[in-house]
Amino acid sequence: MNSADLGRRVGVPSTALFTDQYELTMVQAALKAGTADRRSVFEAFTRRLPEGRRYGVVAGIGRVLDAVENFHFDDEMLTFLRERDVVDGPTLAWLADFRFSGDIWGYPEGEVYFPGSPILRVEGSFAECVLLETVVLSILNHDSAIAAAASRMSAAAGGRGLIEMGARRTHELSAVASARAAYIGGFDTTSDLAAGFRYNIPTVGTSAHAFTLLHDTERDAFRAQVDSLGRGTTLLVDTYDVAEAVRTAVEVAGTELGAVRIDSGDLLLVAHRVRQQLDELGATGTKIVVTSDLDEYAIASLAAAPVDAYGVGTQLVTGSGQPTCSMVYKLVARAGSADPAEPLRPVAKKSLGAKSSVGGRKWAARRLDESGVAEAEVIGTGPVPDGLADRQLLVELVRGGEVIAREPLDAARERHMAARAGLPMSAMQLSRGEPVIPTEYV
Template sequence: MNSADLGRRVGVPSTALFTDQYELTMVQAALKAGTAGRRSVFEAFTRRLPEGRRYGVVAGIGRVLDAVENYHFDDAMLAFLRDQNVVDGPTLDYLADYHFSGDIWGYPEGEVYFPGSPILRVEGSFAECVLLETVILSILNHDSAIAAAASRMSVAAGGRGLIEMGARRTHELSAVASARAAYIGGFDTTSDLAAGFRYNIPTVGTSAHAFTLLHDTERDAFRAQVESLGRDTTLLVDTYDVTAAVRTAVEVAGTELGAVRIDSGDLLLVAHRVRQQLDELGATGTKIVVTSDLDEYAIASLAAAPVDAYGVGTQLVTGSGQPTCSMVYKLVARAASADPADPLRPVAKKSLGAKSSLGGRKWAARRTDEDGVAEAEVIGTGPVPPELAGRQLLVELVRAGEVVAREPLDAARERHIASRAGLPMSAMQLSRGEPVIPTEYV
């Protein structure tokens, strides 16, 4: 297994302050009350899918494992907490020695999920589990939103290439995470070199309009690019006149020209005209790449166009209108002590409205029909019915504080393709609708 496939984690900074202050103040109060060590179970889940979504996509599990491994408080952090009077001395002593020593189970990355799905189950003492809440939710809410948007775009693309190119439309660190999530959701390449370096995602990129404008003529710009990058490069043809640019591009690069990119105008109409022109010039193998504020609906509208690949930026890295999955992290069971023999007791918030939750340490399985198509997400707290034993969804991720389930990013990508294919056909519809299968509690 290539280490690059697992992400380059060398030099990763501590994630301990990627948190809300109340996580630490809860630990302080629990330490004083003598309840911090109580054996506890937290679960991450969402009460509903983002509006209009028919399924969710689990992404960010690998980054969560990195975050758990790197959750520690160094001297500078402890000094900051002391100087700001965030927590007291005994709590600082606890944090100085902090290392998560519990267990984590969860849906494997790339799997689909539905309302109520226990996407992540974190078990250990109350104090060590509650400290992880914010960073876990930060990662899962962001990455799963991007992966879901990417998955919808992948469905709309119908097998044509997808290029992630949203780095300039979001925070520089979010750009890397977005590229990773997009790759899981079905994108093929990214323009972001940091994502390529960290996660071994294939990278692409050639030139922008500035390169054409730099040169005295469009021909000079094309010639410079071809001489530097080869005939199989992608030439941007909409800086001035598209028809003239395509003709010049083929004259400069020959019929072996790799691709042309269109970044403006009526993409459906222009793509048809460019395809006809390329074929007439003998460049029948030259591909057409389109960009320009695409989302899944725009991609779907180009299904009849002779387009070979789509480049997507803003709409992808913002979740195509749904930038979060509204996942929550709730205490669902706890014991009266740290003793492993002390039984876990279900606990749950029982507030009015939609914020109540179901207590108990949960399992999840996906029931399928006779054709192997998913028909329900089944969630329970008691024994697993025999007919669902082989359909359980949670896998062991961390055992006694040690990560036991790292995998190449391609494994998550392939898992998503298979998981999505196992859903009813209506899951592929882009129209707004309810979750494609119901959640049943037993």
């Protein structure tokens, strides 16, 4: 079962008001001026990566497709707009019939990106494309930030398990989107059941300190959990004294105990002590899970520790200090009418400073060196050079308003692992630096 099926099953409400008012007022003015139907091309991209990041991760494409598919104005919404005098009568009539009918191309979900990468290209009339700006950016900026943090944590973990557990540290709906993005970025499981239900992500969870405190003794708590969940459960051992808890845990569950979780203290030191104690007690197969405000740096610092899995919450769902990717959505080309035969004219913002953009409907390709490792992100508006024709990055997502590129979430996760593996080794460094490959315009 893929994520799209699950998304439709639980029901996706209209996304039409997940927008800024000026999108609608621009449509009103363009309708009055007779320019609303001009064929247009918008692109979503970022001018720079978040400070210190070496690559970005495309996440949220599947959610963008859901948002586009469900972008329509119902009677209640139109009444709201009318009562607030947001737009005039002719614009309300136009909105009442709105369904996106254009085309969308983009980087496939899980792919990596760099400054200037045309992550999403939206083509259609000016009016229908401009309406999508805010919802597209809100999804891509959030999900790609979480996925990038997850990817860095996954690289630091070096193949050890990763549990997403940040639901209580963010908005309840953001928690679901965060779990989805984290899974794409390399996390294995989530504690959030809504994410598991909607996107079929594996879920995990056993008990918190409150469960231990509920019982008269730690032994009583462990016995209750093992009796209910089996010997393969994970017991939380840092409520009181860790060494005593580990001894009690093995006495209660036996050497078949699945795992112990450590949530406080000097994790490096405690993990070594717990591993030694478990081995001495004969529980050589019992795993160690650590939690407690982890980020990619803390995970990397535990590389030498006998840890089997990491649980990450706050730092993951806040992008590990970079909660947005600063993506923008800009008009890059337009025709003088709705006529498909009329040529597109490149347009671009020419502001002073760092806010200028490059005009023209773009393609993108990744050039590889002789070893098959990425060496440049190449972007152009003219013919694609022969050597890059089979390295193009954009894929067709929506054709004539119909979504044509649904895929399972696991496909995006696997794509990301492959894309990350194709970058220079320095991409995995956690030290601050420039993008790991340059962006070249041709």
